[in-house]
Every structure is written in C-alpha cells, then in structure tokens.
Amino acid sequence: MNSILNIFRKSPFWTTFILVMIKMVLFRQFNFQGVQVDRLLSDVASVLVLLCVFELITTSRWKSLVFNSVNIILSLLLFSCTVYFTFFGSIPTYTALHGLDQVGGVKESIGSAINLKFFLFFLDIVIIALLYIFTLRTREDKAKSKSVAKPIYVGIALVVAIGASFLYIRNDLDISNELVQAERLGVLNYQVATAINEAKENKAIREGSTEKTKETLAQLEEGFSGEVGVVDTEKQNFFGAAKGKNVIVVQLESFQDMMVGLKVGGQEVTPVLNGLIKENSFYFPNMFQQIGQGNTSDAEFISNTGLYPVGHTAMSKGFGDREIPSMPRLLAKQNYVSNTFHINDVTFWDRQNLYPALGFDKYYERPSFVNDNFNGFGASDEEMYRVGMEKLTELHKQNQPFYAQFIATSSHHPFWMKQKFMSIDIPKELSGTQLGHYVGATNYADKALGIFIENLKKNGMWEDTVLVVYGDHHGLQIKENDAAWVEKVLGINYHDQISRFNVPFLIHAPGVEGKTYEGVAGQIDMMPTLANLLGISLKDEGYTVFGKDLLNTTKNVVGMRYYSPTGTFFNDDIMFVPGKGFEDGTAIDLKTMEPVADFSKYRADYDYVLELMKLSDGYVKLLPKRTE
Known part of the structure; x- marks a missing residue:
C-alpha cells in the first residue's frame, strides 16, 4: 500500500x-x-x-x-x-x-x-x-x-x-x-x-435595438409565410369574442397530452378536461413544450409573453430584473387586476423577481395555504384552488375584472401521492411503476380542477370567465418508461420524443363555439391567441411576440431547445432534430411516429426557427431594467 x-x-x-x-x-x-x-x-x-x-x-x-x-x-x-x-x-x-x-x-x-x-x-x-x-x-x-x-x-x-x-x-x-x-x-x-x-x-445584441429587432422579425415572417399576420382586426377569426371577460390560466405540472382522452382499466384519466373539450372549447392537441433551464417557471414566462426562453439560463434568474411586455401588463391597461398562485416558496426559481417582471399585481405563495402535505412541495391543488376561489370571489363581488394564474403542482415528479388522495384504481400491470404513479397524479390534478370549475359555477363566475389550461412540460422519464412498454400497457401510440414533448392546451370562452385545431402549436403561441380572443391588438399596443395567434394561422413552425438541441422544430408534418447541422439531422412523422428519410423540403423551416430564436434572444436581452 x-x-x-x-x-x-x-x-x-x-x-x-x-x-x-x-x-x-x-x-x-x-x-x-x-x-x-x-x-x-x-x-x-x-x-x-x-x-x-x-x-x-x-x-x-x-x-x-x-x-x-x-x-x-x-x-x-x-x-x-x-x-x-x-x-x-x-x-x-x-x-x-x-x-x-x-x-x-x-x-x-x-x-x-x-x-x-x-x-x-x-x-x-x-x-x-x-x-x-x-x-x-x-x-x-x-x-x-x-x-x-x-x-x-x-x-x-x-x-x-x-x-x-x-x-x-x-x-x-x-x-x-x-x-x-x-x-x-x-x-x-x-x-x-x-x-x-x-x-x-x-x-x-448590444449593437442592435428592439426596434431593429421588430423590423427584422417582420421581414422574417413575411419571407417565410408571405404575410406578417392578419392586420385588419375585423377579418380576424374570434377577435374580441371574449372581450372584457375575466381570465383564469391553469398551468398543469408535468402534464402530457396523451393523458387527455385516455382510459386506464376502463376509467377516464382526465374526465374534466375531456368534458371541457366537448363543451365548446378551443383545443390544440398538437402543442409542444418550449421551456428552457427554468422548466416550470420558464413555462410561466413563455405563456405570458410570447417570447422564447434563452438557452443558457432560467428566465426568472436571468431576466427577473427587467420590465417584460406581458399579458398582465396588457390587461392592466384594461383595468384588470392580475394575481398568481403557487403553493411553494416564492423564492423557488426566483419567482419573487419573475412576477414583478411580468407585471403581476400580487402573488400568493406558501404562507397563504394550509399545508395538507400532499407531496414534497406542500399543499395540494385543491387547497390552492380553495384559496384562489376566496380571493377571486372578493374581486368578483367588487366587479373588478381579473387575470389569475394558477401553478398546479400535484402532478409533479416523482408523482407518488398518498392513498387518501387517489380517485382512480391503478391496474395491476401499472402498480408500483412511475407510469402508474403518473396516471394517479394526473387524474388527481384533473379532479381538483373539476372541483374548482364547479365552485366557479356555484359562485356565478363561470359564464364571465375565460379558462385557459395547458401543460408546462413532459412528465415521464425515458429510463423508466420504455416507449414500446408504454404503448403496450396503455394501448396508444407513444414516441419518446413526440409524445413526451406534446402537452395539452385548451381555451374555454363562455358563449363562444370552440373547435379542435389540428395544426402544430407551441407555448409561445398562447399569449397572442388569448390576446385575440380578448380583443387586444398586439400591433396597436406595440408588442413584439414570436408566436402566432393560432385561431388565425395557416402556417406555423415552432422551435425547441434545451430538452432537445437548438434547431429542433415541429411543423404540421414532422419533428426535426438536427445533427451537426440540417443535413445530418433526423425527422419523425408526427402522425405515424416513423422516421422520415427525405426531409430536404423542410430546410426553410430549420433556418426560420434558428433565426427566430436568435431574434427572440436578442429582443429579451435588450429589454429595459425595472426602475422600481
């Protein structure tokens, strides 16, 4: 020795x-x-x-x-x-x-x-x-x-x-x-x-400006799709269809779209979401996550801004000191009050900086809720909605329009929860597996949302409220959920990239006949789509967004980074993942989930996405710092 x-x-x-x-x-x-x-x-x-x-x-x-x-x-x-x-x-x-x-x-x-x-x-x-x-x-x-x-x-x-x-x-x-x-x-x-x-x-970026970025973006969009967007609001589908309505946005943790409409052991996993889709909601089944290092907090950023997260840092940490154009700031001009609810400490992912950056008037964090010890984060979704219901009811009684964001956490990894919260029987072949836990957690998240909706109806708020529901990012981990095994036990087509990155997105607007849009969508498209329904012209407001209004889009391509290499994109046909560049990349058909040998015709989509994300990164970094 x-x-x-x-x-x-x-x-x-x-x-x-x-x-x-x-x-x-x-x-x-x-x-x-x-x-x-x-x-x-x-x-x-x-x-x-x-x-x-x-x-x-x-x-x-x-x-x-x-x-x-x-x-x-x-x-x-x-x-x-x-x-x-x-x-x-x-x-x-x-x-x-x-x-x-x-x-x-x-x-x-x-x-x-x-x-x-x-x-x-x-x-x-x-x-x-x-x-x-x-x-x-x-x-x-x-x-x-x-x-x-x-x-x-x-x-x-x-x-x-x-x-x-x-x-x-x-x-x-x-x-x-x-x-x-x-x-x-x-x-x-x-x-x-x-x-x-x-x-x-x-x-x-330092040599550029936000105005120059706007001009370059307009040129990029015009060169790519032949149009910058529908300018005449009178010709836009559903423009102002929900004008003046309250808005509630629910972000579901780790929620993949495959759970919507799924039955396990003869039981619906998401009966509430299934019912909303049938009940005249706009539903976008081909929406994909676009988060970066900030994960859930990045999803909050994207959905409220229509901007891409940068690839090298969480948006809450890198840009929490900025004044970011956002949905709360837009609606503040319409006399809306904006609140956000999250049962964890507000310091988690620096949300104490993110929320002021996005223009929220008030946030409710851990001390606002009774800890029923649902999981490692603390309180359950039901408790979060209970407190939220109390606060929103007070605003409703004052005839105060509101924009409320709820960050649901009960379906967070590792998905295990106590038996007393379970509402679905997990089949034997799924018992003890991550997928089995995931089914139980997503079913509970759906149930809690349903209770919240019923309370909105009882309090006379449902018919005066636009409800937006979406998933922040994938849940299932590859190493514990082989694609072939998931297909077998659930009886569905499952791909470890397409299915994993596919998250739900739906909007229910009272009195508006919705429909299912099969076109590709990204989280970056949420903000402009909601703005259209609320009758807000982003162009008139001077807002720059890098997503599209999905109710008025004929051609869409959305980029993704972090969980997949920069240059990854989804269009109506394929998911593309680059290699060293475009030529040595791989493409997968979104419908068949089979490899596509010849993807050369999509080169323009690849170049477009790279330039789009580059412009978005530059725009975000040029945003001014807050003075307060």
Missing part, C-alpha cells in the same frame, strides 16, 4: 491525468453511449491545459493536495453532469450553476436520476482515501514526494494543449446542436465554446 501511495506522491500530475482521463471515458460511455478516440483527444487537450496550469503555479509541498483536489472537483463535475443529462437530456454549461440553489426543492426528482454506476467517478478517491487512513506516512516518504515534472516540459505541454483545444473549439464553434458540440468537444472545452458564443451573441 505504501508503494501505491508513493506513486501518487511522486507523480501527482501524471497519476491525476490518467485517473481523470479514465473518468472522461466513463463520462462519454454513460452519456454518449460510446467513445470515439478522435473525440477523446479533445478531452486530453483540455485536461492537460488544466493540469499544466496547476503544475506550474503549485509548489512541491502542495502538489499532492492540489492535484487530489482537482481530481475530486472534476469527479464531482462529471458526476453532476451525468445526473443532469439523465434527467434533462442535455449537458449543462457553467450557466446551470445559477440554479444550484433550487436543487433542494426538487431533490426527490433529482435523486431518481442517480444510477449506482455513476459513483464509479469516485471509486479511485475512495481507494486513495482508505490507503491514506490505513498507512502511516514516514519521514522517508515525505523526502521522496517531490514532483519529477520539469517546468520547461510542462510549459511546452501547456502551449501544445492550448493550441489543440483552440483548434477543436474553432472547428466546432458554430454547431447549433449543443449535444453534438458537447460530444465532439468534451465537457471542458464545451464550456469554453459556450462562453465564446455567448460573448459573440451579446456583442451583436
């Missing part, structure tokens, strides 16, 4: 290099299902840069401690990135550090993403620690623990490694697909490439 420790003491540089490279191989195997030698060379270059720097700046006395610390830190990094990839499907960048303070709030969800094999990243550290514990270090050992590395050789290695990393980064810098870029560059060089691209984008 002494001899093993002596190796580490005499050559901490090389032993650390070898150990870290073994972990880089593990990282690629866990996340990219294989190791390409030419790609591993990028890892070699980046690791050498890091270790050479520490070798040059550290004295002999501290080298062993420093290199052991580097090994530990890199092990934690690779472990964290692997867990992150397992849960989110993307390799995190340094910007994800902004969300570290949120981990405690979703610890059950994060814990489910940890696989025992991931702890191999720490195996060598445990072994070395045990050797130190059971081995006494002698004076002779100390005398022999000097580093054998020569500064001149280390300096040459550093220059060569920096040059190699530079070449790798330069060659792959323009790849829009983050996963492909991360695989080609490796986790360390990928961080550098991200920083360079962000700096370039921010420089270009």
Whole structure:
C-alpha cells in the first residue's frame, strides 16, 4: 500500500491525468453511449491545459493536495453532469450553476436520476482515501514526494494543449446542436465554446435595438409565410369574442397530452378536461413544450409573453430584473387586476423577481395555504384552488375584472401521492411503476380542477370567465418508461420524443363555439391567441411576440431547445432534430411516429426557427431594467 501511495506522491500530475482521463471515458460511455478516440483527444487537450496550469503555479509541498483536489472537483463535475443529462437530456454549461440553489426543492426528482454506476467517478478517491487512513506516512516518504515534472516540459505541454483545444473549439464553434458540440468537444472545452458564443451573441445584441429587432422579425415572417399576420382586426377569426371577460390560466405540472382522452382499466384519466373539450372549447392537441433551464417557471414566462426562453439560463434568474411586455401588463391597461398562485416558496426559481417582471399585481405563495402535505412541495391543488376561489370571489363581488394564474403542482415528479388522495384504481400491470404513479397524479390534478370549475359555477363566475389550461412540460422519464412498454400497457401510440414533448392546451370562452385545431402549436403561441380572443391588438399596443395567434394561422413552425438541441422544430408534418447541422439531422412523422428519410423540403423551416430564436434572444436581452 505504501508503494501505491508513493506513486501518487511522486507523480501527482501524471497519476491525476490518467485517473481523470479514465473518468472522461466513463463520462462519454454513460452519456454518449460510446467513445470515439478522435473525440477523446479533445478531452486530453483540455485536461492537460488544466493540469499544466496547476503544475506550474503549485509548489512541491502542495502538489499532492492540489492535484487530489482537482481530481475530486472534476469527479464531482462529471458526476453532476451525468445526473443532469439523465434527467434533462442535455449537458449543462457553467450557466446551470445559477440554479444550484433550487436543487433542494426538487431533490426527490433529482435523486431518481442517480444510477449506482455513476459513483464509479469516485471509486479511485475512495481507494486513495482508505490507503491514506490505513498507512502511516514516514519521514522517508515525505523526502521522496517531490514532483519529477520539469517546468520547461510542462510549459511546452501547456502551449501544445492550448493550441489543440483552440483548434477543436474553432472547428466546432458554430454547431447549433449543443449535444453534438458537447460530444465532439468534451465537457471542458464545451464550456469554453459556450462562453465564446455567448460573448459573440451579446456583442451583436448590444449593437442592435428592439426596434431593429421588430423590423427584422417582420421581414422574417413575411419571407417565410408571405404575410406578417392578419392586420385588419375585423377579418380576424374570434377577435374580441371574449372581450372584457375575466381570465383564469391553469398551468398543469408535468402534464402530457396523451393523458387527455385516455382510459386506464376502463376509467377516464382526465374526465374534466375531456368534458371541457366537448363543451365548446378551443383545443390544440398538437402543442409542444418550449421551456428552457427554468422548466416550470420558464413555462410561466413563455405563456405570458410570447417570447422564447434563452438557452443558457432560467428566465426568472436571468431576466427577473427587467420590465417584460406581458399579458398582465396588457390587461392592466384594461383595468384588470392580475394575481398568481403557487403553493411553494416564492423564492423557488426566483419567482419573487419573475412576477414583478411580468407585471403581476400580487402573488400568493406558501404562507397563504394550509399545508395538507400532499407531496414534497406542500399543499395540494385543491387547497390552492380553495384559496384562489376566496380571493377571486372578493374581486368578483367588487366587479373588478381579473387575470389569475394558477401553478398546479400535484402532478409533479416523482408523482407518488398518498392513498387518501387517489380517485382512480391503478391496474395491476401499472402498480408500483412511475407510469402508474403518473396516471394517479394526473387524474388527481384533473379532479381538483373539476372541483374548482364547479365552485366557479356555484359562485356565478363561470359564464364571465375565460379558462385557459395547458401543460408546462413532459412528465415521464425515458429510463423508466420504455416507449414500446408504454404503448403496450396503455394501448396508444407513444414516441419518446413526440409524445413526451406534446402537452395539452385548451381555451374555454363562455358563449363562444370552440373547435379542435389540428395544426402544430407551441407555448409561445398562447399569449397572442388569448390576446385575440380578448380583443387586444398586439400591433396597436406595440408588442413584439414570436408566436402566432393560432385561431388565425395557416402556417406555423415552432422551435425547441434545451430538452432537445437548438434547431429542433415541429411543423404540421414532422419533428426535426438536427445533427451537426440540417443535413445530418433526423425527422419523425408526427402522425405515424416513423422516421422520415427525405426531409430536404423542410430546410426553410430549420433556418426560420434558428433565426427566430436568435431574434427572440436578442429582443429579451435588450429589454429595459425595472426602475422600481
């Protein structure tokens, strides 16, 4: 054991290099299902840069401690990135550090993403620690623990490694697909490439303006679809059909559209939503999530603004200090009061900044509700709606029009809930599975919504209220829900991308005969669609949105990032996921869920989405900061 420790003491540089490279191989195997030698060379270059720097700046006395610390830190990094990839499907960048303070709030969800094999990243550290514990270090050992590395050789290695990393980064810098870029560059060089691209984008944005963005957007839309949009409001379908009505928006947590209309064991999973769709609602069955790092809070941002979330940070954290054009601000001009309800602490995802940024007048958080310990978040949806009903009834009695947003959380991952809340019998083949828990949780969320609707009717508010219901993002995790198995046990077509990213969206407007729109839609389209029903012209109000009014759209393409690489888009025919670029991408038919071999005719959609998201990012970053 002494001899093993002596190796580490005499050559901490090389032993650390070898150990870290073994972990880089593990990282690629866990996340990219294989190791390409030419790609591993990028890892070699980046690791050498890091270790050479520490070798040059550290004295002999501290080298062993420093290199052991580097090994530990890199092990934690690779472990964290692997867990992150397992849960989110993307390799995190340094910007994800902004969300570290949120981990405690979703610890059950994060814990489910940890696989025992991931702890191999720490195996060598445990072994070395045990050797130190059971081995006494002698004076002779100390005398022999000097580093054998020569500064001149280390300096040459550093220059060569920096040059190699530079070449790798330069060659792959323009790849829009983050996963492909991360695989080609490796986790360390990928961080550098991200920083360079962000700096370039921010420089270009600083040289622009919101007015210039509006002009460019108008040109892009006209070139893509032949029209900027229906300008004459008298010719717009349903314009002002719900003018002056109260608005209630319900965001359902982790809710996939496949649950709507589904029967399990002969029982309807979502009888309330099914009834709303039949009861003259506008229903958009081909709507897809578009959230970024902020997940649920990003969905709140998108639905209220018609803007894309940026790819590198949660909108609540990156832009909570801005004054963002939004639905609450639009309706404030119509004398509406805007409230939002969420049973968690308002500090979760910095909502204490997000809500003022969006112009909400008041928010209700954890202290406003009685904790019935439904799940890890606290109070149940029923409790949230109960408090909401009290507050909205007070406004109704004062003839005060309102815009109310409810963030339902009872169907949050990991979906397990107490038996006393269950309203559906889970079939034996689903018992104890994540899918079984998911069925129970979504059924409860639907039931709680139904109780809320009944109370709206009892209080005479239903006929004076527009109800918007949508899902924030997917729920089922791939590793626990094989697509073929889900198809078999539920008796439906299920695709691990299309079906997973497909979320419900419906609008019920009193006195308005709705219909089902089969065209593709995104969360970014919600705000302009609702504005049309309320008789608000976004053009007249000077608002810039990057979504479309779905009631007046003939051609739509929606982009997605974060849970799928930038450049991913949905149109009426396919879901497209890029490779290094468009040509090596993949396309899946939305109806058959089968691969599409020839997707060349959709190149314009790909270019359009990339430019659209770029413009949206620029517009958001140019928004002014709040003065209050």
